[in-house]
Amino acid sequence: MDIQNRIALVTGAGVGTGRAIGERLAAGGAAVALTDVSEADETLQSINAAGGRAGFVAADLTSPDGVREAVDFAVDTYGGLDILVNNAGGIPYDTPGFPHVASTDWWRVLDLNLRAPLLAIQLALPALADGGGTVVNIGSTAGLGDEPYHSPEYGAAKAGLMRATACLRDLPGVRVNCVAPDWVATDRALASLAPGDETPPVSLGALCDAMVDLVEDDSARGKVVVLERG
Numbered sequence: 001m002d003i004q005n006r007i008a009l010v011t012g013a014g015v016g017t018g019r020a021i022g023e024r025l026a027a028g029g030a031a032v033a034l035t036d037v038s039e040a041d042e043t044l045q046s047i048n049a050a051g052g053r054a055g056f057v058a059a060d061l062t063s064p065d066g067v068r069e070a071v072d073f074a075v076d077t078y079g080g081l082d083i084l085v086n087n088a089g090g091i092p093y094d095t096p097g098f099p100h101v102a103s104t105d106w107w108r109v110l111d112l113n114l115r116a117p118l119l120a121i122q123l124a125l126p127a128l129a130d131g132g133g134t135v136v137n138i139g140s141t142a143g144l145g146d147e148p149y150h151s152p153e154y155g156a157a158k159a160g161l162m163r164a165t166a167c168l169r170d171l172p173g174v175r176v177n178c179v180a181p182d183w184v185a186t187d188r189a190l191a192s193l194a195p196g197d198e199t200p201p202v203s204l205g206a207l208c209d210a211m212v213d214l215v216e217d218d219s220a221r222g223k224v225v226v227l228e229r230g
Helices: 016-027 041-049 064-078 103-130 152-167 187-192 204-216
Strands: 007-011 031-036 053-058 083-086 134-138 175-181 224-227
Touching (some): 007 016, 031 041, 053 064, 103 134, 134 204, 204 224
């Protein structure tokens, strides 16, 4: 798929990886619908300053209504949808997760990192399938391996998202793939690195390159591309 003149929806586009993905798609000539739980002024300004096309809608993707609002905004604003990047995710607390946090907290992690992207795919299917669209899920290496992890609910959600990607390999009319990075070099991640940790995080450029490769490769279906640090 050529990104030029396509319509894309990027979730979690206010900062970090979502901002970088939105900017890359806009630079490639796509009209980009951005969504986040709060404003994405810097992303919008960056895209508009570079001559790109972008719009924004605030939506809480832990709510089914929020997911629907995001998908409807993209389709209604630009008249369709070709590319869906399910980037929104994360852990809303710094302390160890399940079973030490309230159930309402770890449910939100599952909602944001697993239910929201699956629901977005389901709701966007009619528009995506109309033009042979593509989905790129953003997973995480937290969902791989057999080592302990401080937030089991996050690791389980990302593992589920990656497995769902593979399960949707034969989805008619729509290609679904996934990029699963280790720590990505966002401001927040760089500030969280342990003292003395010299292993370079995955660059934002490498993440965006992998995303674009999956969008443009019409043979890619059900692939999970893992990006390790270093």
